[in-house]
Amino acid sequence: MTPAGAGTARENGAGKPAPATDGPILRIEDLVVELPGPHGTRTRVVDGVSFDVPRAATVGLIGESGSGKTMTAQAVLGLPPEGATLTGRLLWHGEDLLAATPARRRAVRGREIAMIFQDPLAALNPTQRIGRQIGEVPRRDRLPRAEVNRRVVELLDRVGVPEPARRMRAYPHELSGGLRQRAVIAMALAGNPALLLADEPTTALDVTVQSRILRLLADIRAADGLAMLLVSHDLRVVSHVGERVVVMYAGRICERGPARDVLRRPAHPYTAALVRSVPAVRTRTAPADPLPGAPATPANRPVGCAFHPRCPLARARCRAEPPKVREVAPDRWSACHFAEEVPGS
Amino acid sequence: MIRMIVHRLLIGVFVMWGAASLIFLIVRAAPGDPATVLLGPDATRSQIDQLHASLGLDRPLAVQYLDYLGDVCRLDFGQSHWLGRPAMGAVLDRLPATVDLTATATAIAVTVGLALGMLAGARPGGPLDRVVSACTIALQSFPTFWIGIMLVLVFALSLRVLPSSGVGTPQHLVLPAVTLSFPFVAIIARLTRTSLAETMRESYIQTARAKGLTERQVLFGHALRNSLIPVVTVVGVQVGALVGGAVIVENVFAWPGLGSLVVEAVANRDYTVVQGATLLIAGIVVVLNLTADLLIAQLDPRIRTGAV
């Protein structure tokens, strides 16, 4: 993306508040997402999540299946599943998106906050050429067709699609998985967003392709000063890309802080167990002592600390009192009553 | 694409053969004798035998069958002894009326059905969806003949705004076509609704929303075309069904279509006309299905390029 190109779309974006010079680009405060459950009940699939996405930073959001990562990302974009209720505050440059008008939220989508979905094939409309899909956001700005096409080619080139002018006329099924994911990234970049929400962008891909995509994302971020919220269940991915990580368990935050610190010296027994469970590729390791039991889900979250049934440190207090996220060390936040006792921390 | 067309055409040829054979078997297995129908109750045995011979009905079934297939291949559909004219001529005479009726009913059904289906499917579970569901169930639940009679009572007999039966002017077409379209509207509406609702759950719809498109743009730009794909198949099949299946409507409105021709011909044991008419209908169905397939290929690039 040339700086000129970057300018065009940005300046056309109407009503965008002047970026605050300091402070996080996105601040999530006490976000609660409730979904309708069976028998008219409501399930809190995201329960009081708060964290910041600093300007031009990459935040990794990790957690096992069903821990509420996707819900959090979708809430930021304002596109939760039907019947969901969102509470809390989503401060985008200080402006609360949850309180904004639908039109304003729509204006933010795609141009200020863009999203990359997990399955690149499913995320692309099978009956439209990818060029058309990528050009959709620029077209919203009523650019002439030639200009839109130029921009599409430029975007495809940028994400490393060879022969972009030819490939923009391809249908999604005519591309390999890696190219599709690149097209999806180009689509997200088309509106020159300031924040990229990437929901498991590499899970469906092979390792070799995954490493290239991760690298591409890193390059783009570096070039554009883009902030990124990277959702993944793969600690290895997050540890490579994320500057900061947020660890979720059963809809709640366990721990957050700088990526390296968190993964090297976890301040929560769950993080510690996760780190231990990841098998190493280059060295032979014996299978680790696994955590007992299955991950809790928001629908049947244990009282007290959600993790306590599996926790080696659990005591009576854990069963009764849900821990608050607290700063256990400078810039290290943990939701464990006994964070200081976590082995390896 | 070419391969697909060739493949479909080959299947079409097979289907025509199968249809011809099936109908041949059914009419021959049926009790009743064309000769007695033709000659009436006053016929003598020798007259009947003579007619059998001249109709070729005295030969072994296998010979008749092979002859029949041979003739069909030469596009010779035989002489209707009941009508005293070439069978295919009698059949083709009925074609325009059938085409008028079917085409109009299809046009109504597609327009109304798509509109209803879109209204309902854009917000599944919403109030509009419920209303449309109720309407479509009702449309499908009343027997066509009943609806037809009621429409005649209201529009022809009470209001005197439309003719009650027959062919001729466009006004004559209104009541039968509307009657015929009723269940078809329901089918299209329901299918469109289901298909659209399913499409709206697709991930690329979420992607489109994430681009900041309005719901309208999402619906018309992304959802509609994709949700039409199953609809097109069904429209193809259903139009085929209307071509010969409009018998009841034809009966209520004295509409001289192919369906009623088949019914008369079956009653009169007019073998050649039954065979000719069903073959023509089968041919139309085959062509319609092929058209639908081509249309789908047009709508869905995955099929066009043979990836699915």
Next chain:
Amino acid sequence: MSTGERDLLDVRELYVTYGGRGGGRRGGHAAVAGVSLSVAPEETLGLVGESGSGKTTVARCVAGLLRPRAGTVTFEGRPLGRAGHRPPELQRAVQMVFQDPRSSLNPRMTVASVIAEVWRTHPVTAPEGDRTEALHRLLAAMGLDPDVASRRAGDLSGGQCQRVSIARALAVRPRLLVCDEAVSALDVSVQAQILRLLAELRGRHRLAMLFISHDLGVVHQIADRVAVMRRGVIVEEGRTVEVLTAPRHPYTRALLDAALDLDDPVPGDGTADGGAAG
């Protein structure tokens, strides 16, 4: 390649093509093009490779779910036919664990009836005495509570389902267990549990394993030897430690380069992406 001992499983020059479906574009496409491999008794062979390289296809041939176009699959020198057409003891000898834990179990059947079906199919493996007790013993050996017996797949967690699948496979006392991505769909914490269980059972039941995974880390933990597949052929094979620490084939090297470890720096970009999809 052979370990010298008499091989348990021997696959020779396996060719599999998927027929001309999909508009003929895949017509004659060889998913597996001449694969040979062998597994010695009590040995675990890891099979790695990228998506579409033919790993599952090999596994399904071994399990008898797929008929190869050419090549032989023998077990202790006896040819393995299609599943259902094998002599009972060969049928029992090779069992398989699948990737998706939940759909590996018939959602309408309770765990007890799943195991009962196994015993009905192979009466020789059925326990002598009290079947309920035998069932509980079997479940306990998999780390499952007895009350799981009366539940169905939908009421079990992913890890529990995978344990039941393993129990079902082991109930016939197989000699070779084929695990096709058996842990890939699980969360890391559960994945570790299942890996642990497999490692333990392998020792206890003197099992050989054909262990398929795209995760080099997992293979490194469990496999004695590893074979690397690419586009239907095996490009490299050898002892796990050697292959994964000192790869010889450039493709293996590329795989290893791309694989991440915690704390690794972002790996360098390899070759460009492929063009059109398959």
Next chain:
Amino acid sequence: TTAGDDGGGAASGDVTVAGTYPIESLDPHGAQGASTGTQLAAQEIFSRLVRPEADGTLEGDLATSWKANKDVTAWTFTLRSGVTFSDGSALDADDVVASFQRMTGLGGPNAGNFPGDTLTKVSATEVVLRSPAPDASVPGKLGTFYVLPSGVGKDDTAFFNHPVGSGPFTVDAFTPSESLVLVPNKRYRGTRPRLRKVTVRNIPELAARMTALRTGEVDVVWGIPDDQLAALKGRQDLTVRTVPSSAEFTMWFNSSIPALKDAKVRRAIWQAVDFGTIIGKLYPETGRAADAPVTGVVLGHVAQPAVAYDPTAAKAALTAAGFDFSTKLRLQFANDEFRPFVQAVVSDLQKVGVRVDPLEKEQAVFTEDLLALKWDINFQQLATPSYDAASNLGRLYTCAARRMGYCDKKLDALLAAAGATADRQQRTDLYGRAERIIWQDAVGMYPMSVSIAYAWNSDLKGFVPDASGLPDFATVRTGGS
């Protein structure tokens, strides 16, 4: 008049007629030649040697006179002179002969009336029809023989799309089984029709015909069931008439089966049905108790004593005759129109313990089974279109015909004698004696003679309801013209 979208313009000289049966073909010699639709069209387009009037009496059409030889094997017809076809060419004896040959050659149902007969030209104005056996009914049967120009081929599609005839009308447009539009034949020898256009529309469904009449889309409808007549009669703009026809409800017994062999049994069954009430309720307008096996309009009709309803006597007679009440008699009929009547009969028979199974059959199966005697009681509405008992009694009741398993040599002799004389009085006497035998032996039950109900737009003047259901529009005018 009522304003329909088309058709109902009686005032303007256009008349629309609801045809009960489809006109599939205009070829009166071919396969469709005997069908009502084709007959209706043919009588307007072509001429015949003779034609039956609305009351059944014969009139000369092309023939001015006709007479038989002594032994009634040859009939000589003297032709009218100066007749031309609608294309201007003259109609002569050659055309008549060619037409007869064409008809017999095509082997259609009408040809069956003239087995072995030949028609030859005697002079330019005389033709003679010779039969192998004496046949007094020839003139009556010729009511279905139409004269076409010579040279019309076997399947002359082009000709029959725009046929050339000598009848009062010519064809303006014809769509088989849909509609026929007739306009006056400018060269017609008689009074030119006063109508501008006659459209015969095929409306097979009764309900649709009635609706079209009510909305004024059609001007003439006939064959109206009784239940509809009451409502139509109340309307000022419609004229409603019924006219006795040659059709009669005829319910043959299969005398060849053990249960019905005995004439006493057959009579008892006849007695057991309250036909009077059934007719009174179901056919108050169009039904009258029949008094002979043929109706009053048919030559040879002689009234017979009524068969009184007497279920007790019937039951007694059946028991006396040793009737096996456990047998179930198969009553076959073909048209759902008659279902109510048949069911009412069955219902009455049930009351005396005779079990009857009403079998509604497809026409094709009905005819086949009829000829094969696969029935015990058969119901037909049997018409005598030639208005001559010869073509009904003379053909159907002989031992040779084997139509109802009944055989009586005396009856055969009477019928043969009646067919062999041309003297009307003598024939009527002979047929009367034959009818007595049939009636007394209860070869069948003859419950009802049928009238045809017509309803037409009162603006039509000069419309004469026809006994055969083949009304002629040549003499019709409209109020406005």
Next chain:
Amino acid sequence: MAGLTVAVQGPRTAPRRVRRPLLSLVPALVVGCYLLVAAVGPVLIHYDPVHTSLEDRLLAPGSRVSGGGTAWLGTDGLGRDLLAQIVYGARTAVLIGVSTVALSCLVGVLLGAVAGYFRGVADAVLARIFDVLLAFPAILLAIVIAGAFRRSVLLVVVALAATGWITFARVTRGIALSLRERPWVDAARVLGVPGRTVLARHVLPFTAGPVVALATLEFALVVLAEAGLSFLGIGLPASTVSWGQTIANGKEYLETQWWISTLPGIALSLLIVNVGILGDQLTARYGRGRSDRTG
């Protein structure tokens, strides 16, 4: 509208009973009533379709009949009680509907399951049979068959089932086709469970839900089609009471004796509407509206 599907893990288990509003039970209740009437109605109301009482012709609803009773819903052109005809017509409709659906279902499910599970020749043959049969509009084929042979209830059932089974076969085939790829089926095969047992235990049970939903919708279509045949005067013998016949009998009397056609019409439509809703409910629970796709 943002209808992201719930991330239900794996295939659904046997559908759980969810408490549903009372209103949604109405269709099942109404259909149940019809079944009850069809079963026991004829025991309570005596009616002989052949018996005619000519004094009582065309009586309005509520009139007294000559025999002393009351014709609650009036009488028809032969003086036959309309209520009784509706009750007996319900029996015919249910009998024909159930038999046709049962026959179609049996043939369709068996063929479809075999073709879908075993593939190969069976599947190819079935596909060609589909092609040929679908070249005829269903109602036309039914009319040709019903019009050509001797009238009977069985004939009508056969004529309607001649094309009715296709839908079942298609749905079942589709399900079997997708189920045969499921790991639990593979697992059974690897164990050496014989093909027939796999089909019976691991495939067929899963067709039950969609097939029941389909059967319901198909039942409605069959009842409508039967009424259509009767309306055309094809198929059923005169001695069988059917709604279609009664409606057809009354169509000439619509302006004067409206009840003859209208009341059985209402009885018919009420049943079909409720069966339709029931079918939709079942479809929503068990599977997509596949019948829509096959027309």
